[in-house]
Amino acid sequence: MKILKLDNSDLKTLLTRWNETRDLFSPVEGNGKVGWQRIEPLAFNEPAEGVPRASIKVFFFPQPETLLEYSTRSGDRDAYVPRPAMGKGRERIILGVRPCDARSVMLNSLPFANDPYFKVRKDTTLIVGFTCERPCSTCFCSWTGGSPMGTEGMDIAMTKIEGGYLAAVLSEKGKELLGHLHDTKEASPEERKQLEALRKQAQKGTGPAGSPAEILRKKALMDLYNATFWQKLADSCINCGACTFLCPTCYCFDIQDETVKGKGRRIRYWDSCMFPLFTQHASGHNPRGQKIQRVRNRFMHKLKYFPERFGPLSCVGCGRCIRECPVNIDIREVMRDLLSIQ
Amino acid sequence: MDSASDKDQKWEPKIIAFLCNWCSYAGADLAGVSRFQYPPNIRIIRVPCSGRVSANMILDALKAGADGILVSGCHPGDCHYISGNLYARRRFALLKNLLEFIGIEPERINFSWISASEGEQFAELVREVTTRIKTVGPARHLVKEIG
């Protein structure tokens, strides 16, 4: 892996150049603003500690994704004939992405492996990540198989050091982005060592090391399913969708047609296993009609069903659900509870 | 003159009128059979009672592109169901104020009492409401647009 040493002015130059042909996005927070917004190159600030409140999934799994469009005017020759809605659009560069969010893109591409919409979004988006020097108390990426210095899912990974950044070049596209700097700004052996040291140091403080996916895969499903602690969770849970909608790796959706004034579109929008409607049958029967069943499903999906099907946990340890849950349901406690079941 | 304002010039408001079965709808009927002229801007939806009209329906009409709303029922004391219109009056007072509070022009949301014998008054009411809504122009705020 090639490591470059960039100073602050190099970054400014790069951003200005990237902005000519691509759209730049970055987390914008404060003054009542939350979320990712298009920015001007010189307006870029290094991201604040931890992760922004909105997850990066809005770029790959937008709310909503228009799948098809059609006319509903009976006079039109192509009335009710669907046509694809998606254009390729300009390439985007997302700046200031934390390792957990970048890793979530990789995890989501497992269930969306054959999804053309996800693929186009992914192919036209470049991720310039910023590794975490100071993880928050709610961060537990190491425990889910990631790391505060992790680079999975990124095209370029920036690490702040004295007087600039160490930039790890992780993909062909990342190399292209860097242009001539790629060949002229290589980091010195001392600087490479410094990066190694930072990586080692970062392993501490973000929860236990190593993902328990393997252990959870081996546990009997019904033992976990019938555990008694689910009742306690259900007692506290209000069944809102804050956790699922903020979660970078919650990817459940529903599809619906909307028609307004002669136009129609088929949209794919976020759904949440916390909502009773999620599993409601047309007959009226609801297999997950009770709160406890819905709470359990969210965690079982992330920590048991997903690992069984795809390998890793469907959680990157960003801690958003822990921070924003109105009733303080903490997925780390659920992981501990599940792991304690023999 | 550009085409947008040209379009606005020709614009005629669409007004959804929820009329109660027992008084206002009959009033509208009387206006018709008595040949009282009123603007063709209203689209009437007959409801059993003004008390049946919920905020959901009013918002739904606005979402679908209605430029204005008229809800009309029996005069207080005349309700076929004794007091449906009196409950409705409280609800409408709050709804109208709430919609105004979030920035919907007060002219768009109208309530009235029209009895079955008030054909002329009905025609007059529709003229008045249409004029009011014309002064604020096409609805833009709560109209759903896609694509």
Add this chain to the structure above:
Amino acid sequence: METLFSQTTEAIRREAKDLLESGKVAAFLGFVKGSLPTVTRPFVARTPEETDKLVWNGLCVMNLANYLPGLLKSLEPPRRPGEPPPEGPLPRVGVIATGCWSRNMVIQIQENQMDRERLVILGVDSHGMIDRRKLEVLAGGREIQSLEETDERVIISGRDFKMETARQEVLRDNCLTCVHPSPVILDKKIGPTVPERRVHEPFARIEEIERMDAGSRWAWFQEEIATCIRCYACRNACPLCYCPTCFVDDSHPQWVGKSIDKTDTATFHILRAYHCAGRCTDCGACESACPMGIKMRLFTRKLQKDCLELFASEPGLDLNSPLPLTTYQPEDPDTFIIAGSKKQGTQGGSEK
């Protein structure tokens, strides 16, 4: 350090333990310490031992009334639809109630969501609850890693900072304008009595918005709800929202679209607020629950102001007074009604 909160915590633990040990209640609904310094977790204690974990402090922002109808139902012996309840009294629940929560319980009883007989209410006068968003602003984006609270002060600290402020500065907006801190129904009073408050200009912010022109009000409304992700935390935190099928889940007709379309989000917020008209007690749970920091309480606050001004009515203060939208007066305001003055109401008397 001994504070009002620590004393109240002790008293709640004692009472809850008594209730569970004596079998007077099957469960006790309260709060336990959360895993983060700025939140508490609503908790159902089912054994006397579990009551040792209960806490009472300024972070108890979720309205416990919200859990009651569901919890009471879950304690009933299972039965088929249509089957009558078993003979004899059904299991009871002990619960903590402040002014607003107790008013929500009154409303739930009035709306036949639960029986008063099945509740044992420990009444606590509220000293106002803390707004964690205000703490976040105070910390300036730095992570709060610990919080200490005394009767008058709040001290927060993080990796490289420590700050102290008056409680008053970080109270939730609804607590700052609260005039009913004492529970209106209760079985036992815990802790000291807080005098009825007199709030100078309780609707100041609402009046400020009312003074703006229509365009600015719309701009304010749009900006306020712009970050909404439609997670429905506001709805689910609300003790008034107990419909088995919410209007957002209706499909035929579908009142609200499902994605974060501008009109759909606006419609959701208008109708959610309106469904609380004449019922909202300004407990602030919606705002405290919102993960995006939207101040949706202002919409219900406006409705509350109008209920007070137009119908002189405050909901939930008394089990025997009807909720404002379930009753009427012949002389109710009708100035907004076009041509309404031609024929005055002939029928007298209000429905009781």
